[in-house]
Amino acid sequence: MHQPSPGSQAPGQPGDAFVPTLGQVxxxxAKVGLTSFGGGLSGWMMRDFVHRRAWISETEFLTGLALAQSFPGVNVVNLAIWLGFRLRQGPGALMAALGIVVPPMCLAIGLAAAFASISQSQPVHVALSGVAAAAVGLSLQTGLRAAQRAAAELMPLAVMAVTFIGIFLLRLPLLTVIAAMAPLSIGLAFARRRARRPA
Structure with a gap:
């Protein structure tokens, strides 16, 4: 069922408004959850939903990624819920959460049982290391794109730098850094928006 939705387009149909069905969501x-190994799901989701399917804009995706990382719980599930809600409201959020969790969970249970018998195999460990490296690359690519957009001005760049220093260099507690920097960043964003409005 096709319905109008600003900013959402079916792949191959530029200019045509498109909203996926709940089954498509x-x-x-589920495809992202089943084909993303070793983490890096946010990078795979960005590639699939933004660049390939064109269901959502890159700006909307990165906004959702920032929100998902600031909420409690599993980041990728939070992101799936947000994207599903943007696509099909509450039912879309439910279908997205079920799709990203249930099929991979069933597969993981089966693979965990199988892995118990081959866990001492050196080739298996080598293969898993390679998959993990690819996942880190996907996450890094998404992080760099988000940083590139956020660091378009001096103040957001300063917030990013202070956050990085606090967490990775000074090893301050994550919640403490977020509690201090999130309100500051939000306040700066509102101030910039107000300053750009015509008098």
């Missing part, structure tokens, strides 16, 4: 998130 579930299958798309």
């Amino acid at each position: 579930f299958k798309a998130f």
Whole structure:
């Protein structure tokens, strides 16, 4: 069922408004969950939903990624819920959450049982190390794109630098850094928006 939705387009149909069905939402998130190994799901989701399917803009995706990382819980599930809600409201959020969790969970249970018998195999450990490296690359790519957008001005760049120093160099507690920097960053964003409005 096709419905109008600003900013959402079907792949191959530029200019045509498109909203996926609930079944399409579930299958798309299930595919991401089943084909993303070793983490890096946010990078795979960005590539699939922004660049390939064109269901959501890059700006909307990165906004959702920032929100998902600031909420409690699993980041990728939070992101799936947000994207599903943007696509199909509450039912879309439910289908996205089920798609990203249930099929991979069932597969993981089966693989965990199988892995118990081959866990001492050196080739298996080498293969898993390679998969983990690829996942880190996907996450890094998404992080760099988000940083590139956020660091367009001096103040956001300063917030990013202070956050990085606090967490990675000074090893301050994550919640303490977020509690201090999130309100500051939000306040700076509102101040910039107000300053740009015509008098």
